[in-house]
Amino acid sequence: MSSAHKTEASASETKNYIIGFILAVILTAVPFGVVMGQYFDTTTTVAIIMVFGAVQMIVHLIYFLHMDSKSEGGWTLLALLFTVLILAIVLIGSLWIMNHLAINMMEVSPEAARALP
Numbered sequence: 717m718s719s720a721h722k723t724e725a726s727a728s729e730t731k732n733y734i735i736g737f738i739l740a741v742i743l744t745a746v747p748f749g750v751v752m753g754q755y756f757d758t759t760t761t762v763a764i765i766m767v768f769g770a771v772q773m774i775v776h777l778i779y780f781l782h783m784d785s786k787s788e789g790g791w792t793l794l795a796l797l798f799t800v801l802i803l804a805i806v807l808i809g810s811l812w813i814m815n816h817l818a819i820n821m822m823e824v825s826p827e828a829a830r831a832l833p
Contacts, residue, residue, distance in 0.1 A: 736778070739772075739779070743772040744768075747764055777796065
């Protein structure tokens with residue numbers, strides 16, 4: 717590989733890292749601003765944080781881990797998609813379980829609370 721080609725590849729890689737860094741900073745600052753500014757209700761704020769977090773994961777995978785459909789014959793992308801599916805099942809299931817636990821918790825009356833040890 718010639719030194720001119722190495723320099724060109726290095727400049728392209730540096731440019732990708734800078735783009736990824738800028739996107740990561742923006743995708744971190746926007747949810748932080750939404751939380752600190754208290755612009756929305758809790759449900760909307762959580763949804764915004766989750767969406768920006770998912771987009772930030774994609775940015776990291778593309779710009780920093782260099783995962784795309786061309787690397788290793790597409791197997792890394794297939795493994796990534798399977799991982800995303802499992803992660804979505806775990807996150808959605810956890811939110812669903814926590815929501816139903818909160819809804820189905822029995823409310824303790826003041827008399828029953830005084831009887832507790």
